Amino acid sequence: MIYLAIFLGKMIQVMFGNVRAIAVVKGLKKAAMALSIIEQTLWIIITATVVNGIIEYPLRAVAFVLGTSFGMWAGIKLEGKLALGVSKVEVVATKDQAKELTKDLRLQGYPVTTTRAIGLDGEKLTLDIKVKRKELKNLFEELKKHEDIFVTVFDIKTVQGGFIEKLEGN
Secondary structure (H helix, E strand, C coil), X not given: CHHHHHHHHHHHHHHHHHHHHHHHHCCCHHHHHHHHHHHHHHHHHHHHHHHHCCCCCCHHHHHHHHHHHHHHHHHHHHHHHHCCCEEEEEEEECHHXXXXXXXXXXXXXXXXXXXXXXXXXXXXXXXXXXEEHHHHHHXXXXXXXXXXXXXXXXXXXXXXXXXXXXXXXX
């Protein structure tokens, strides 16, 4: 039973650590602090349990290591489900494609800003779209309907002003 407790405790501790690290990068200070308290409390308890009995119970160390590995995996999965933050999606398209796509996306409530660009084949338009990371999948489904567009995605750390604040709930 102690081995399972060590494994699960370490897994949860590492999982919280992964999500805390993402929260720090995204500038979510309060969430990062709260997660850190839980993470470090678990670390102290679990590490003390393993270290205090390491000679008599070496399998505790195995449970600790396996919990770390599975915690990394679980943390990555959890962060993917939470999809914290906002992303910038940049689409480069021909003028005609861009006009149609801009109209369609705005009708669906996406904030779109267009700028002129010069590509290898001449004049293009660049669409700048800000979306919650949770909405990326839906946006990509819409973008897949259009051929010959170039799409890049960037993570955004800080947002201030404009339509995007409504997305974040500020």
